[in-house]
Amino acid sequence: MSTQTQSRPRAQNLADSVYQQLKSELFEFQLLPGDRFTEGEVADRTGASRTPVRQALYRLQREGFLAVNFRNGWEVRPLDFDQLDALYDLRILLEQTSIRRMEKLSAEKMNWILLPLEARWKVDPARRSSDARQIASWDEEFHCSLVAASGNPEFVRVHAEVTDRIQIVRRLDFTQPSRIAATYQEHASMLDALRRGGFLEAADQLATHIECSRVEARKLTLLKLQHARREFVSDGGSTI
Amino acid sequence: MSTQTQSRPRAQNLADSVYQQLKSELFEFQLLPGDRFTEGEVADRTGASRTPVRQALYRLQREGFLAVNFRNGWEVRPLDFDQLDALYDLRILLEQTSIRRMEKLSAEKMNWILLPLEARWKVDPARRSSDARQIASWDEEFHCSLVAASGNPEFVRVHAEVTDRIQIVRRLDFTQPSRIAATYQEHASMLDALRRGGFLEAADQLATHIECSRVEARKLTLLKLQHARREFVSDGGSTI
DNA sequence: AGCCCGTGTTCTGTATACAAGAGGGTATCC
DNA sequence: GGATACCCTCTTGTATACAGAACACGGGCT
Known part of the structure; x- marks a missing residue:
């Protein structure tokens, strides 16, 4: 079985950890569709540096949850x-x-x-x-x-x-x-x-x-x- | 249309550029199933630093083409x-x-x-x-x-x-x-x-x-x- | 008053430095 | 001779420093 299909992947990386935290915030409506934020904010909030944060953000982007504005912050994609x-x-x-x-x-x-x-x-x-x-x-x-x-x-x-x-x-x-x-x-x-x-x-x-x-x-x-x-x-x- | 569904995304980032180069090498059988390599090698070959290289590698990993061994290099996933x-x-x-x-x-x-x-x-x-x-x-x-x-x-x-x-x-x-x-x-x-x-x-x-x-x-x-x-x-x- | 241009701040994209662990090779001990 | 333990190297994971572009704001001009 590939890594990405594990049912509940215990986060051993900071990137995975940040990913799961952000996803949970999305599901709990703590991050609302349309909300905008920066990588630095997430880094501060999670305690990680921008590197793993970016990894998590780009993963969520490719999964369709977030969108990145070129050199202009991130946003939660509106519900379509x-x-x-x-x-x-x-x-x-x-x-x-x-x-x-x-x-x-x-x-x-x-x-x-x-x-x-x-x-x-x-x-x-x-x-x-x-x-x-x-x-x-x-x-x-x-x-x-x-x-x-x-x-x-x-x-x-x-x-x-x-x-x-x-x-x-x-x-x-x-x-x-x-x-x-x-x-x-x-x-x-x-x-x-x-x-x-x-x-x-x-x-x-x-x-x-x-x-x-x-x-x-x-x-x-x-x-x-x-x-x-x-x-x-x-x-x-x-x-x- | 979301970014990821553009038919031929012209790479403006180094990460995308590296991603496409690696994918093309995969399709051209220059990278063979089972081949192992490191992030540094790819960085040298593409001229980019490890940061965008890692972004591309992780993308290919989640798409099922590559696998990463914890602190032990990458490999092209065997054909299954x-x-x-x-x-x-x-x-x-x-x-x-x-x-x-x-x-x-x-x-x-x-x-x-x-x-x-x-x-x-x-x-x-x-x-x-x-x-x-x-x-x-x-x-x-x-x-x-x-x-x-x-x-x-x-x-x-x-x-x-x-x-x-x-x-x-x-x-x-x-x-x-x-x-x-x-x-x-x-x-x-x-x-x-x-x-x-x-x-x-x-x-x-x-x-x-x-x-x-x-x-x-x-x-x-x-x-x-x-x-x-x-x-x-x-x-x-x-x-x- | 309205518009335009320049400047400064901010944020992402990229490069690099640092940390920690896995693997292999070698030397030593039994 | 074989097995084990240690050390060194290599590789990824993480943090940080730097560069370039976009946006906002303000001053000056018409």
């Missing part, structure tokens, strides 16, 4: 809902394809994949978790498992990239109890379909499931941004 | 045919999906997409190009056009990444005249199918077309590597 839609579309494609390909799996492997997911999602409503962060993590695990079942490591890698890119809006989806309930119900329903060999049915449900999540996340993101800064400007397009 | 197969698989998925979605395009847009491709590929055999590099470039253009027709910029971006990653073996496919002829024939056939609305048919042809290319490229890569270094070692797996 068109791009997020495109990423959701790609995510659906990868997950649907993976589900459809599960048809070729042996019953044994199939069972091996479904069992842990059923244990997590087919539980009594009274025993469900309500911790948004926990649910978000489990949800990601659910969808990654489906893609992993495809057996194609590149599917997994790209899917993980896409997931990371949309996580900033997706995780908000689990702040509403009704959405958590829907997630439990829809995951259980998909698992049922897979159990009885309804791969196409499961794939259809998946698309609907993700689409709903996308729409909800979009709404919640707009609300969250309005709270994070009382005023926000729209440049006339779908970017904020 | 399993990974290449996975990448081909992903490429087929993206292109097939794009083709199937062309069904929803208006006749006008469809024509706008097909016309330049037909002008290039539906030509008299006597007027065909035989320049491997030229054909490789046109072939890439052909497949990228199909994905671009999907209208999803993220499809395009990921497809471009994948294409870049497999280019090192794919371009060898056009060193054989028979393969060039097959490429012309198959592209023309697919364009015909698309003209008469046979989207599924075209998608099927595409998969076969890419599969053939993959198998041929694999064979030729092994030959090329044997020529580039008289001896080569296999570590028992499918990596070289």
